[in-house]
Structure formats: C-alpha cells, structure tokens
Amino acid sequence: MKQNNSAMKAITYSRFGDLNVLQTVDEPQPVAQADQVLVHVKAVSLNPLDWKIRKGEMRLMSGSTFPKHTGTDFAGIVERVGSSVTHVEPGDEVFGVVKNGMKEGALAEYVAVAASHVWKKPTSLEYAQAASIPTVGAAAVAALEKMGPLQAGTQVLVNGATGGFGMFLLQLLSNTDATITAVTSTNALELANAWGADRVIDYKKENVLSQQATYDVVIDLSGKMGYRNAKRILKRRARFINVIPQPADILASWVNNWFTGKKHLVLLSGPSSENMNRLIKAIDDGLQVEVSKTFPFAQAKEAYQYAERGGYVGKVAVTVA
Structure with a gap:
C-alpha cells in the first residue's frame, strides 16, 4: 500500500503475547488505493479474534510477520475514496471491517480498507454501536x-x-x-x-x-x-x-x-453486503446494539483487559477520535 507523509497513531505489537506487547506508535497514514476507502476512525469494537491472534493461537493463519495491528471492526467518517469507489463519498458516516483480520488491524486513527467492506452507518447508532456490528x-x-x-x-x-x-x-x-x-x-x-x-x-x-x-x-x-x-x-x-x-x-x-x-x-462466517444489509434493516426495525463500556484510545490496553476478562453484556469498544 502507498503511504503519505501524514502521521497517525496506531496500536501494534511486535511479538505474540499478553496485553503488555501492545504499544502505541506513530506511523504513516495509509492512502486509499483505487478500490479502497480511507476512513477517519471514530470507534473500534473488540472481538475474541483480536486476542487469539495476538496470543499466537492463530499463527498458522495469521503468520508470524511483525509488527501486527489489532482490531477488525470500526466506524468512522470517510476521508477519501479511491478512483473506482462509487457507493460512498468523503464525509459519509460508515462502519466496516478490515478485509483480512488475520493480517490487518483497524485500531488506528485512520484505516484504508476495501470499499466492499464498508457500509453507511445507521443514523440511529453512535459510532461505538456501529463498530460493534460486522463480525x-x-x-x-x-x-x-x-x-x-x-x-x-x-x-x-x-x-x-x-x-x-x-x-x-x-x-x-x-x-x-x-x-x-x-x-x-x-x-x-x-x-x-x-x-x-x-x-x-x-x-x-x-x-x-x-x-x-x-x-x-x-x-x-x-x-x-x-x-x-x-x-x-x-x-x-x-x-x-x-x-x-x-x-x-x-x-x-x-x-x-x-x-x-x-x-x-x-460455523465459519464473514461480513458481506448481503448480511450487513439484513442487519441494517433489522436495526432500522428496532434491533438493539448494546455497548457495555467504551474506553478512550489512550486506554486501549485497559479496554482489552476488560474485554478479555468477559462477563459483560453486548460489546466493548475503543473511541479513537
């Protein structure tokens, strides 16, 4: 992926392990390719897959190349779109999922993802709720x-x-x-x-x-x-x-x-336009999305600690901006 000179903060890790391997780093902001969307991330929800990958339990699929990013589901505002993208435009509020959760991550200030993995956010939902939908x-x-x-x-x-x-x-x-x-x-x-x-x-x-x-x-x-x-x-x-x-x-x-x-x-599954549209309709019809607790970006490690302990209802999310 091409990169530009604008910096952003992201959560990464350079070896498999517990929460202590997570670190906040500065890295170049990604640039959307022709079929991608650059999203200014507002919230990321946490999933068990995140820590299974981080702990090395999925290394056969995730590989052992570092550094790795974390988080798969996000919501935010479209910053820029690639030349072939037509269904969203800059300024749209969206939610989505990184295309390959084994090798990519969304817990950063910006994320560039395939346009096919981004959908317009239901207006009734906050960003943290919308970020809780995909996986x-x-x-x-x-x-x-x-x-x-x-x-x-x-x-x-x-x-x-x-x-x-x-x-x-x-x-x-x-x-x-x-x-x-x-x-x-x-x-x-x-x-x-x-x-x-x-x-x-x-x-x-x-x-x-x-x-x-x-x-x-x-x-x-x-x-x-x-x-x-x-x-x-x-x-x-x-x-x-x-x-x-x-x-x-x-x-x-x-x-x-x-x-x-x-x-x-x-059960093997993944987000698609078909199932996301079904969920958006259900939300419009009254389906509730419960976020148990949100944490600021600076407390991402504490968010994972809370999520990995379990015992809460609904989802846990990190607010990014």
Whole structure:
C-alpha cells in the first residue's frame, strides 16, 4: 500500500503475547488505493479474534510477520475514496471491517480498507454501536441460517447468550417461531428476556446439562460446552453449532455427522453486503446494539483487559477520535 507523509497513531505489537506487547506508535497514514476507502476512525469494537491472534493461537493463519495491528471492526467518517469507489463519498458516516483480520488491524486513527467492506452507518447508532456490528452480526446471520427451518415447537438453546454474538442472535431468533432458551449470567437475565428469549437460565444457579429438557438446536457461544457435553441435551436429530472451532473440531464434526443423527456443525462466517444489509434493516426495525463500556484510545490496553476478562453484556469498544 502507498503511504503519505501524514502521521497517525496506531496500536501494534511486535511479538505474540499478553496485553503488555501492545504499544502505541506513530506511523504513516495509509492512502486509499483505487478500490479502497480511507476512513477517519471514530470507534473500534473488540472481538475474541483480536486476542487469539495476538496470543499466537492463530499463527498458522495469521503468520508470524511483525509488527501486527489489532482490531477488525470500526466506524468512522470517510476521508477519501479511491478512483473506482462509487457507493460512498468523503464525509459519509460508515462502519466496516478490515478485509483480512488475520493480517490487518483497524485500531488506528485512520484505516484504508476495501470499499466492499464498508457500509453507511445507521443514523440511529453512535459510532461505538456501529463498530460493534460486522463480525458478530455476520456470525449471527450465518448461525441462523445454519439452524435450518425454525418452526413452531423448535427448541433452540443459546449458551452464553448475551455477549455481542448473542445480542444479535437472540434478537434475530425472536422473529422466528422457535422457542428460545438463553443461558447467561445473573446480571444479564433481563436483557436476555428483552432480546427475545422465552426462557432464561442463570448458569450460576442452574446447570443446563443436568436438566431434563432437550433441544433441536444448541449453539454454544461461550466455547465452554462442547459437542461431547451438548449431546446429552440434543434430541435425536438435533444440531450442535460450534462457533469457536479448533482444527480438531472440524475433523471431529465430519466423523460425528457421518455416524450419528446428531449433527456437529462448524460455523465459519464473514461480513458481506448481503448480511450487513439484513442487519441494517433489522436495526432500522428496532434491533438493539448494546455497548457495555467504551474506553478512550489512550486506554486501549485497559479496554482489552476488560474485554478479555468477559462477563459483560453486548460489546466493548475503543473511541479513537
């Protein structure tokens, strides 16, 4: 990518590791190529993928070339557009996602990204809310499609239901005929109900695996249940959706799906114009985007510390400017 002489601040790291590897640096402001948009970043939301990459857990896909940037989802104001870009123009308020989250990052004052990965911000949302949409919103749409037909009487269990992913998924599920059971923490029970759950289980007080209820679909957003445990509460031809698959899980899912009626499905997703437009329409129709807490750019390390600890509802964001 071409660069110019204007400097900007960005968060980078030069080795895999914990929060202490993050550093604020000055680097040249990127220049938008013909098919790109230069965005003055206003907010970036944090995702588990950010720290999985930083810790080296994804090095087979991210590579080990440094320095690396962090953050994938952002919102801001279009500064400049490339010569072939027509759907946005300077001054537009937008949200988007870097094209390759394994190798790029948005936690900087400016970001140049493919125009195909930028959408106009819903006017009802603040920047931090809009920055919370792409990764988990796209995953929620993909999960809904993975569940198959959701008819009256279909029992769906959402484990870890009130993080960013669950926030979108519960509200999308509420527009189906399925009966939704949400597993979450004490502080999020009311929100789970408000987002569309028919029944809410406080995991601190009840163990969903020890109950008599069984489900047609179980989706584990916490990454703690696993297919082996979920089988106990799956109906005979039910679906378990794994949203945080390890390479071994992908192989195991093939084996499980061949030999048993209980399907182990791996969710792989990414933002697209189709799913973003679906989410924008849902937001215009009243879908809520909850940001648990925002941190200023100077406290990006503290933001990641808070996000990695978990236990909050919705998303965590960093305000950049």
